[in-house]
Amino acid sequence: MIARLIALVLLLCATPAAADELRPASISFEQVGEDDWQLGWKQPIASRDAALAYPVLPDGCTWAEPVRGRAAVAAMVAVAAVRCAGSPAGKRIGAPDLVVTGDALVRIAPLGRPVQAYRLTASEPFATIAAKPDAWQVWRSYFAIGVEHILMGWDHLLFVIALVLLVTRGWAVVGAATAFTVAHSLTLAAVTLGFAGLPQRPVEALIALSIVFLAVELARGGRETLTRRLPWLVAFSFGLLHGFGFAGALREIGLPEGEVPAALVSFNLGVEAGQLVVIAAVLAIRWLLSRSAPQVEPRAIRVAAYGIGITGSYWLVERVLSPWIVG
Structure with a gap:
């Protein structure tokens, strides 16, 4: 019974939802x-x-x-x-x-x-x-918005979930999460301060593609791939891309004049806090599953992989075709 419940939770993690809910x-x-x-x-x-x-x-x-x-x-x-x-x-x-x-x-x-x-x-x-x-007004407000963005922005959330499910070793998870954090922090700061920029629509499509990529890697099971050998490299590469997505959300919210550094840092800290909560929850669920029903764990992860892949594919098609659909 516990194994079925945990498998259901993993599947719900991959349930289609609005991709980037942070439209305040x-x-x-x-x-x-x-x-x-x-x-x-x-x-x-x-x-x-x-x-x-x-x-x-x-x-x-x-x-x-x-x-x-x-x-x-x-x-x-x-x-x-x-x-x-x-x-x-x-x-x-x-x-x-x-x-x-x-x-x-x-x-x-x-x-x-x-x-x-x-x-x-x-x-x-x-x-x-x-x-x-x-x-501390700006720090509190933008920290809370950062936490909310990662917990409600399902495209970023599914990427983190897929990454943690894919990387099974403890220190490898830490390294991959750190690389993802460093990478999206760099592009978030660069875009916010005006040193870089990309059109938002292609960025959102590529973020969906990154989710599909990890889902495919996850569905392959224990096969040795570049992602499994060097998860930090893949996480860093896609983290740069996700940073443009975070910057787009922050641009929509707006930054208070004279408090841009404080807003940028506190928003990023909020994103990291939310990300750590997600990583801890996924690791806890996986640990509980491996201890209570280890024979079910591979099947549950495969179900989650297909759910994540289907969701990412839907977002990818939607984001590529939306200009023609709207038009």
Whole structure:
């Protein structure tokens, strides 16, 4: 019974899901004059029929002009002028209608003062604007977003799961995970700081292809391959590619001006924390399976390999054909 349960868990790890779920709403509240502010926000949408949701202004602030909205890729973007009677410090800004199915990142930029960043959730849809921002605000917000990205970004998650299932030796797992971490940290930093860049659509297709590649290697069983001999090399190579994917997600979220290094480092640390949780969970499941029903372990891993491969293949076809389907 335990063996069947663990095999089911491994299969569920490979169940098709939305590939990159991190499409948070974002709000920018920027002061442009003594009493004048500009409010802009991005609202992810699942269909073209979705209605535009409006953030809740701080007390004493009113709309100074009609909202100007436009459609973007899988989102609606809006901007409007806002006039506030006095400082909004100590007052709340929120987006309860924007965080029903996800999170929102709020960026507040008063004139001549540090930028503030807050993460809104369905349980906490409001944030209080600080007169003097907490130095750890950016670190906390972007760390949580990094953890959420790796745990909800199923394409990156399946790659890590497949890598851990493929590499059976303890130190080999550590080496492969470290190589993957170093590689995607390099490209994430390079893209975020403007030293490199690739179009996002081909990157996402290649990430799906990397998942298919590992699934094929995993389905071969114990055959000696380059991936099994040098897992760190394969992990590093694909890690460079996945770093472009992380950078694309971070670009969608946005970075607070003046706090780019802190946001970049804390986001990356969050990704690593989430990744370590996933690696520990997969190793624990595999250890439990090998101790309770070792004869079932190869079959369970093969089932997971096929599930991961089918999911990666679906994403690959979808991402390659999506421009023609949308068109």
